[in-house]
Amino acid sequence: MNYQKPKGTTDFYPKEKAVYEYLRNTISEECKKFGFQQVNSPAFETVELLTAKSGEEIKQQLFVMEKRSNEQFALRFDLTVPLTRMFVTKQKELPKPVKWFAIEPMWRYEAPQKGREREFTQADVEIFGSNTPETDAQVINLIISCFERFGITNKDIAVKINNRKLLEGLLQEIAPKDKLDDVVRIIDKSAKISESQFVEELLQIGIDRQKIEVVKKIIKCRGEPSIIQSIKQELPLNDLAQEGLAELAAILPLITPGFAIVDLSVARGLAYYTGTVFEFFDKNGEFRALAGGGRYDSLIELFGGDPCPATGFGFGFSTLTLFLESKGKLPAIDLGPEYYVAPVNEQLLTKSLEITEKLREKTSADVDLMRRSLSKQIEYANSIGAKKIVIVGEKDLKEGKVTVRDLQSGKEDKVEVDEL
Known part of the structure; x- marks a missing residue:
């Protein structure tokens, strides 16, 4: 019904x-x-x-x-x-x-x-x-x-x-x-x-x-x-x-x-x-x-x-x-988190959760809960209005870094995990 x-x-x-x-x-x-x-x-x-x-x-x-x-x-x-x-x-x-x-x-x-x-x-x-x-x-x-x-x-x-x-x-x-x-x-x-x-x-x-x-x-x-x-x-x-x-x-x-x-x-x-x-x-x-x-x-x-x-x-x-x-006086509604954390594979999920918790100490952050592919995660992050996506990859992590992409400009930077 x-x-x-x-x-x-x-x-x-x-x-x-x-x-x-x-x-x-x-x-x-x-x-x-x-x-x-x-x-x-x-x-x-x-x-x-x-x-x-x-x-x-x-x-x-x-x-x-x-x-x-x-x-x-x-x-x-x-x-x-x-x-x-x-x-x-x-x-x-x-x-x-x-x-x-x-x-x-x-x-x-x-x-x-x-x-x-x-x-x-x-x-x-x-x-x-x-x-x-x-x-x-x-x-x-x-x-x-x-x-x-x-x-x-x-x-x-x-x-x-x-x-x-x-x-x-x-x-x-x-x-x-x-x-x-x-x-x-x-x-x-x-x-x-x-x-x-x-x-x-x-x-x-x-x-x-x-x-x-x-x-x-x-x-x-x-x-x-x-x-x-x-x-x-x-x-x-x-x-x-x-x-x-x-x-x-x-x-x-x-x-x-x-x-x-x-x-x-x-x-x-x-x-x-x-x-x-x-x-x-x-x-x-x-x-x-x-x-x-x-x-x-x-x-x-x-x-x-x-x-x-x-x-x-x-x-x-x-x-x-x-x-x-x-009158056009209602504010623009911004509901998306500042960051969306996206592991490139399931093996990096635990580390991604740690990074998400670290980000939440300072701002808003979300993380993939459905173990999707990276492309699907990026698509979802855009759909919820996230400002930036943190891509957690094996190669970057070996250097203690992640890739941070601005979802509006497309600009990417390698950032030390400790500096997030």
């Missing part, structure tokens, strides 16, 4: 794995530069925890495990919830702010598409214990710093920023309280659906056409940070909306210049966001959100902790890889 990999998953062959490690190492380095410490959580949590403050869409996407005894578990769909649980466990003893990051796989049962898989890796960054504008700006600037390490500039990407207090304050004049989450969910996907479908979905939850026009006006508010003044003048702001707008205005000057765009259609679908929300996007429009996150000041208390502000983001590897590839 020809077994296939599950839909929405990726097999990481050596080159793909090397790209993955490059992304992982680069993002880890940037996180540590900003003072974040690496943590990890279990791959699965209780369903009760994972659904405590998640929208209906997430509940439908959980990979739920077979129930054992009275416990029901599911695979994590993000890292914010598990890391928040971890923080609550040691909240009282941890010095604030707590700055954590994790880079791990997670799972969502949804239709696979370009840049979106059922099993995916995501970098996650969280700050617990600080509610200042500088805190929100720092997580955004960290993502910008990662992109800059990859050779990406503000000609390629921008970050759309909104505030859930601002958005929900505006929507309070339009939708009843029990419908707010539904309206936010529909707004969150407005860029992915047609205007007629957007209107139809709002009608289905009881929003009349006159109020839908107001919603459309709200989510069309987008532009450079200076648009804040227009929002003040053109939109009816209640106290909650004014609070959100003030928070938004305080963050914008702190973000790396040239990247920020105010966009009131950014909602972030997860129900736990309470303040700043943001998404990084490709200016060419080829890819969906490259990274995103926001503030979730109520989640710690919901999970049994003391009231505590928190903010963070997720950075998915699937879309990031495709995006960097489209």
Whole structure:
């Protein structure tokens, strides 16, 4: 039987794995530069925890495990919830702010598409214990710093920023309280659906056409940070909306210049966001959100902790890889060893193994394991990208030497074995 990999998953062959490690190492380095410490959580949590403050869409996407005894578990769909649980466990003893990051796989049962898989890796960054504008700006600037390490500039990407207090304050004049989450969910996907479908979905939850026009006006508010003044003048702001707008205005000057765009259609679908929300996007429009996150000041208390502000983001590897590839920013992958040791006959295998071990003290080296002819060994060494081949022959060894051939230039040298 020809077994296939599950839909929405990726097999990481050596080159793909090397790209993955490059992304992982680069993002880890940037996180540590900003003072974040690496943590990890279990791959699965209780369903009760994972659904405590998640929208209906997430509940439908959980990979739920077979129930054992009275416990029901599911695979994590993000890292914010598990890391928040971890923080609550040691909240009282941890010095604030707590700055954590994790880079791990997670799972969502949804239709696979370009840049979106059922099993995916995501970098996650969280700050617990600080509610200042500088805190929100720092997580955004960290993502910008990662992109800059990859050779990406503000000609390629921008970050759309909104505030859930601002958005929900505006929507309070339009939708009843029990419908707010539904309206936010529909707004969150407005860029992915047609205007007629957007209107139809709002009608289905009881929003009349006159109020839908107001919603459309709200989510069309987008532009450079200076648009804040227009929002003040053109939109009816209640106290909650004014609070959100003030928070938004305080963050914008702190973000790396040239990247920020105010966009009131950014909602972030997860129900736990309470303040700043943001998404990084490709200016060419080829890819969906490259990274995103926001503030979730109520989640710690919901999970049994003391009231505590928190903010963070997720950075998915699937879309990031495709995006960097489209920009020609992925590194050339070099997997071959520096040396490949090739005995000319089986009698020289033991000596070849000794030479290989000697080389490995300083660099990477491989040796023939299949007792092939010299021509086949050279062919194999070329196929795996070895830089040089060390030919171990009887005549050379009598003089204490081997032949070292550069596989790119073809140049050969006789080298003392002791000098390798």
